[in-house]
Amino acid sequence: GAGVSQTPSNKVTEKGKYVELRCDPISGHTALYWYRQSLGQGPEFLIYFQGTGAADDSGLPNDRFFAVRPEGSVSTLKIQRTERGDSAVYLCASTREGGGTGELFFGEGSRLTVL
Amino acid sequence: KQEVTQIPAALSVPEGENLVLNCSFTDSAIYNLQWFRQDPGKGLTSLLLIQSSQREQTSGRLNASLDKSSGRSTLYIAASQPGDSATYLCAVRNTDKLIFGTGTRLQVFP
Numbered sequence: 001g002a003g004v005s006q007t008p009s010n011k012v013t014e015k016g017k018y019v020e021l022r023c024d025p026i027s028g029h030t031a032l033y034w035y036r037q038s039l040g041q042g043p044e045f046l047i048y049f050q051g052t053g054a055a056d057d058s059g060l061p062n063d064r065f066f067a068v069r070p071e072g073s074v075s076t077l078k079i080q081r082t083e084r085g086d087s088a089v090y091l092c093a094s095t096r097e098g099g100g101t102g103e104l105f106f107g108e109g110s111r112l113t114v115l
Numbered sequence: 116k117q118e119v120t121q122i123p124a125a126l127s128v129p130e131g132e133n134l135v136l137n138c139s140f141t142d143s144a145i146y147n148l149q150w151f152r153q154d155p156g157k158g159l160t161s162l163l164l165i166q167s168s169q170r171e172q173t174s175g176r177l178n179a180s181l182d183k184s185s186g187r188s189t190l191y192i193a194a195s196q197p198g199d200s201a202t203y204l205c206a207v208r209n210t211d212k213l214i215f216g217t218g219t220r221l222q223v224f225p
Contacts (some may be wrong), residue, residue, distance in 0.1 A: 035215075109158045
């Protein structure tokens with residue numbers, strides 16, 4: 001596609017529910033990133049995929065968070081037993097290849113609100 | 116651990132002014148530095164990418180400089196316009212990920 005696409009754009013859920021957020025990167029981009037942005041803050045790194053594998057998941061806050069990229073393109077961020085503190089904008093980015101020098105392109109984000 | 120700081124946190128200027136946004140980082144061993152613009156409720160739009168071997172990059176009215184040894188970058192906006200109002204984020208890449216500052220919120224009034 002022309003840009004990074006994220007769905008849903010908005011998600012409201014209740015505490016304790018399960019949520020999935022989807023990211024469709026730019027066609028041909030092998031590296032994909034998930035970030036989380038709280039109000040008034042800069043984005044914080046969650047996880048990075050190179051192809052199908054998670055190359056760095058050091059930013060995932062706890063084991064309720066999990067992400068997959070089974071075919072090396074679309075990725076899904078999964079959040080179990082959501083808590084109010086999970087409310088944030090979840091941003092996805094892609095770049096042509098990982099490893100350092102590429103420009104990252106971001107999607108519009110998925111705004112998650114946990115009531 | 117890499118830390119990125121942006122000063123000022125907020126800036127309000129009249130239309131037509133030239134302005135400078137500052138970004139500093141603690142670990143100079145970076146691959147590159149990227150400046151982004153973020154409009155309220157929107158994602159990030161990439162403005163400029165400076166590789167570690169470069170000193171500056173220009174795009175239209177925007178000019179970004181990089182002094183890697185001192186851990187600093189500046190974004191210069193010439194002849195500011197109300198449409199430039201947004202949050203500007205600086206991010207550095209050490210290894211496989213970008214580390215962001217908290218941004219400068221810019222308002223340009225007519």
